[in-house]
Amino acid sequence: MTQTRAIPGAQSIDRATALLRWIAAGHASGTALRELVQRTGLDRTTAWRIVSSLEQQGLVSKDADSGLYHLGIEAMALGATCMERSPLTQACRPVMKTLVRLSGDSVFLVVRSGDSSYCVHLEEGVHPVRSFALNVGGTRLLGLGVASIALLATLSDEALVHHYARHRDEYADHDVGLPKLQRWVSQTRQRGHSHIHAGGVAGVGLQFRMGSCGNAAMSIIGPKSRLPRSRVDELAQAMRHEIRRVLPQLTPDSPQPP
Incomplete structure (x- = not known):
């Protein structure tokens, strides 16, 4: 969990934020109060009082059956x-x-975003591909x-x-089976970045942490002729360097299984 510098007089806010971050980290499956106590060191x-206040504000919701906490509608x-x-x-x-x-x-x-990726932004190169903008x-x-x-x-x-x-049918529509996914994942972990080439287009991708509990990634996409393996490795290193230089709070890590 991301460590932040404490500000005098803001202890209650710090505690509430810490609890909210742990609830966000376990949002999909839910987090028990006892786990929040263990994670934060609070009694x-x-x-319970802080989480109940967050629940009242709509930032947190409590499952009536399991008693587990999730993020709420306001979040x-x-x-x-x-x-x-x-x-x-x-x-x-x-x-x-x-x-x-x-x-x-x-x-x-x-x-x-859950089991999917969401395209937030595109910076076009000197030879823009019109269809790329549709991905945003x-x-x-x-x-x-x-x-x-x-x-x-x-x-x-x-x-x-x-x-x-969970998504077997959708992957089948793209002619992607589990062995292929496992191979791509293994190669990505070994290289520290992803690399694909298909239909005359190639690309390199690098993931990095987003805040305390999210993941984001950047990718460079272009014609296959412009992105041979040697250049892919060079661009991956440039991506890693620039993120570390400009955004040290978003330092990229080689993807490893939890």
């Missing part, structure tokens, strides 16, 4: 509102513009795109199998 009564509303002026796009645009100048090709920014604002199943493969590689081996089972 049970204090943790979703806040996240959806910021997409109009995405903080991630604002932070990453200088890096993307530099990569466009270095590569001459188009640079995409995507974020993970669209979603793809994890693994069906070079940045999406980089995000897929963050799943554990077991989670990957379950993910494939």
